[in-house]
Every structure is written in structure tokens, then in C-alpha cells.
Amino acid sequence: MSAADVLTVAAEGGVIGDGRTGANLALGVGLIGVIIGWLALARVSGRIGAGNARTGALSAMAVGLAGTALAVLHLATSSGGPGTGNGMVGAVVAIPLGLTAVVMGRRALARSRAAERNSGPVLGSGR
Template identity: 80%
Template sequence: MNATGVVTAAAEGGIIGDGRTGANLALGVGLVGVALGWLALARVAGRISAGNARTGALSAMAVGLAGTVLAVLHLATSNGGPGTGNGLVGAIVAVPLGLLAIGLGRRALTRSRTVGTRGTVRTG
């Protein structure tokens, strides 16, 4: 199975499960992206000393993008409306979660570029 088939199967809920599986997957991926972005911001601020803020920011952006793509694919392939049990509302909620993860990752990445290794702001 190629990558397009895997993403489409994940968005449609996979082979096993109901229509909400794809939306739940997108929600979970979006929440993981938000958590990664939040941790990356904490690393930049110096509240967490373990890990690399730049790597965390890039991870949050990638996971957020994946969650947004999964949610949009689920929205495009779902039939019926809200309340029909196909996960449409979950996919609608997953889109802003993925975008929030991308925004948090970008903010952490921007801050990691301006903060020096000792927590001081670079001047040039």
C-alpha cells in the first residue's frame, strides 16, 4: 500500500471501526502536536532543560500538519452531517488543533533563533 492509500484509509477510519475512528485519530495527532509545541516553548523559556527546543518546534509543526491533513481528509470523505455518527464534528475540532500545534511550533522555532545558548537575546 502506498502513502496516499495509507493516509486515505486513516482519514476514512481505517478498515476496522466506525466513521469516528479517522476523526479520533486526527484529534489525537493534533493534541500530541499541541503538547509538543507547548514543551518546545517551555524549553526555549528555560523552564525545561532536557531536549532541544528547535527539534521540538519542528516536531510540533510536522505533527500539527499531519493532524490537519488527516482532519481535512476526513471532512472531505465523510458523508452525512453533524450528529450522524461519522465523526464530522471531531474532524472540525481537529483542524484548529493542528493549526494551533503549527503556530506553537513556529513560535518556539522563532524564539529559539533569537535566544542565545545562555538565555540572552542576540543582538546581531
């Protein structure tokens, strides 16, 4: 089974559940991405000392992108409209949630790079 087939089955809800399963999956993945992005931002600002902010930022971006892709795929494969029980509203909500995770991850990555640049040795200080 190819990756495209796996994503299509996941977006359609797979063999289990109703039409909302794919949207709920996209919502869950997007929410996990937002949480990872928030933790990465907290690591960069020094509020949380455990972990690597760069790894968290890249993870948030990847998970957010996966959630957005699942939501878009669910919207493309679902039939009917909002209120029909196919999870279209959930997929519409999952798209900005996944994009928020990507933005938070990008922001944490930029801040971690700036922090690495600023923590280098000071030139001309004689130390």
C-alpha cells in the same frame, strides 16, 4: 500502498472502527502536536532544561500538519452531516487543534533562533 492511500484509509477509519475513528485519530495527533509545541516553548523559556527546543518546534509543526491533513481528509471523505455519527464534528475540532500545534511550533522555533542570536559573543567588549 502509496502514502495517499495510507492517509485515505486512516482518515476513513481504516478497517477497524466506525466513522469516528479517523476523526479521533486526527484529534489525537493534533493534541500530541499541541503538547510537543508547549514543551518546546517551555524549553525555549528555560522552564524545562531537557531536550532541544528547535527539534521540538519542528516536531510540533510536522505533527500538527499531519493532524490537520488527516482532519481535512476525513471531512472530504465522510458522508452525511454533523450528528450522523461519522465524526465530522471531531474533524472540525481537529483542524484548529492541528493548526495551533503548527503555530506553537513556529513560535518556539522563532524564539529559539532569537535566543541563539542573542547568546553570541558581544562585540567590542574587550573580553
